[in-house]
Amino acid sequence: MTSLFEKILIANRGEIAIRIIEACQEMGIKTIAVYSDIDQRAMHVSAADEAHPLGDPLPQNSYLNIDKIIDIAQANGAEAIHPGYGFLSENPDFAARCLEEGLVFIGPKSHVIRAMGHKIEANQCMKEAGIPTIPGYHSQNTEEDMDFLLEKAKAIGFPVMIKATAGGGGRGIRIVDQEKEFAAAYDSAFRETKAAFGDGSLFLEKYIVDPRHIEFQILADEYGHIIHLFERECSIQRRYQKVIEETPSVVLTPELREKMGKVAVAAARAAGYTNAGTVEFIFAPDKTFYFLEMNTRLQVEHAITEATTGIDLVKWQIKLAAGIPLTLKQEEIVQRGHAIECRIYAEDPSREFLPSAGRVHQFRLNLVDGIGIRNDKGITSGSEVSTYYESLLSKLIVYSENREESLQKMAWALANYAIIGVQSNVEFLRTVLAHEKFRQGEYSTQFLEKYFKDWEPPKPVAPPEAILAASVYDILETTTTNTLSNYSNAPGDLELGWCWKHAGNWGRESLTNGGNRADGRSEF
């Protein structure tokens, strides 16, 4: 039996860094956090056993800085590095470098990441293995010119989709309905992918109208044992970013689920996959499905699979990376109940969902921790949200016996999700969940575009209860001399042009209150 690691470095930040640190703590593994200058007070820094600075907050100088991260790992006795999602998680050079330096990269092998990250190569690999793929033009050549691709697009037939060969997170993707729109779309996609990845290679695919996005979770050990942990439906997307995910999908019959699961396992096998990964499928209205891509990392939405299968994916990632065989058997994996995740983003729905930055005055799920509620968070009251990194603040996951109850539970939990200081999409999520078509499960990846294109939060007249609260709050605040001032010296106050001087007079009031704090509310 191979032994586990003593110490792991987590090369990430935010909610996922905390998720991984907590898994390590459970397993008795020491953790090293890394942080950029702007993250000095971030939650993941204090959660780990030790934390080391990465300096300049620009991603390429901090969380993408391979040399610095390797140095920190080696100087401090880490045996393995967990990359989380985003940042270095799908960087084959980083995985290879870890190996060279005698560190274990918690994820698949470098050459597998490279092959699956290269969409054209991945597609070719799947085609050869007999996995259904979308009709398209996939060249081995890089940065082909516009006229050439336009001819290929005409051959496939419009609508076509232009996609970046290197890519992810929806960047570099353009849908072209007609021939005359092709040139502008090509130009824009090229620039975006060149800027984001330093590689302007684009490819073409037939655009499937009203598809669903259904993916299968994979676990694979070093010894050829591969299983799937059923599907996640991630069709609720805005600008190709997932917003709401659920499992099981309402459109899969047991037969279809079994078939797709087998194809997913075959895809992972064809890729030579090890560790945790995800096979994404495009699911057409006629119930045909095509391989979309393989994500060679932990997914943001992994928690809904954990809820319905009872299997901890992060712990398995660590065990598999340590060379421990996968003891779970396919027939033992059972899908139970229904889980749904809402991604809480710092964005302003009234300003076209542009990122919102600033200090988060209040961040709390204002309810008693209920059965089946999980709030994976990367910030706390008083945290600073910058525009340097992704705008995901937290993930709210609920689990119930069935879909109907999950939706009710999610609506209830969101109604108690207080975020003050930055704009968030909480009200938007509540509105989407309440939509008749969503409730009926009749949706595709076009759902948000179709029904919520110009959605703006309603501006209701504040009820007297709110006015009362604002009025008396000031008096309770100013009549107290015992005001905590620990937020007033935080960096960034001056830049932002305002100060939040009062953390409230909690100390004094709670004393006079006879311990009213112990009201069961969860504050974080």
Next chain:
Amino acid sequence: MEEVNFDDGAQKRKVQVRRDKDKFVVTIDGEPYTVQAELLSPGELQITMGTKVYKCVVAQEGNRRFVFLDGKVYELTKIEQTAYTAQDLEFQSESTSSREEQEGDVVSPMPGRIVKILVEEGELVEMGQDLIVVEAMKMENRIGAPYAGRVTRIHFQEGDQVSHGTPLVDLEPIQMDLEVEEVQN
């Protein structure tokens, strides 16, 4: 007795607050409410109004108050009751809210980095024409001209970081007939 006005963006309220031992008497637009209130933790307020007891989360930022209640965040702008008359308040509030949409400049709708400038100083642009591309969180956002006009000044260069609300381009509005004349010349 303290007098204060709140504006929730939809409606203005005239509020008077009086503290009476452990109680507050709050009058909102002439309607009195007698309540008890206490802070349970920083920002967490419990209010007792007769048999109704409710909790909400409150934060302050300058003259703005944020109240989270029943799943919604209400943003209330506090206007101190000084020498202003009600009309002054209305005027002040309206002029503040419309400032961003004033003619003359195009501002960045978000903090980010300028990745492309698509126009030059002196150029005539049509309404909706793309002027500048700002990248934030790795997504490109095209900033278009809010009206037809002439670009009189570009404040930044490609690669510059900009914050929310920063003027990016000065745009001088042009009347349609004038524009036709210019083009003919």
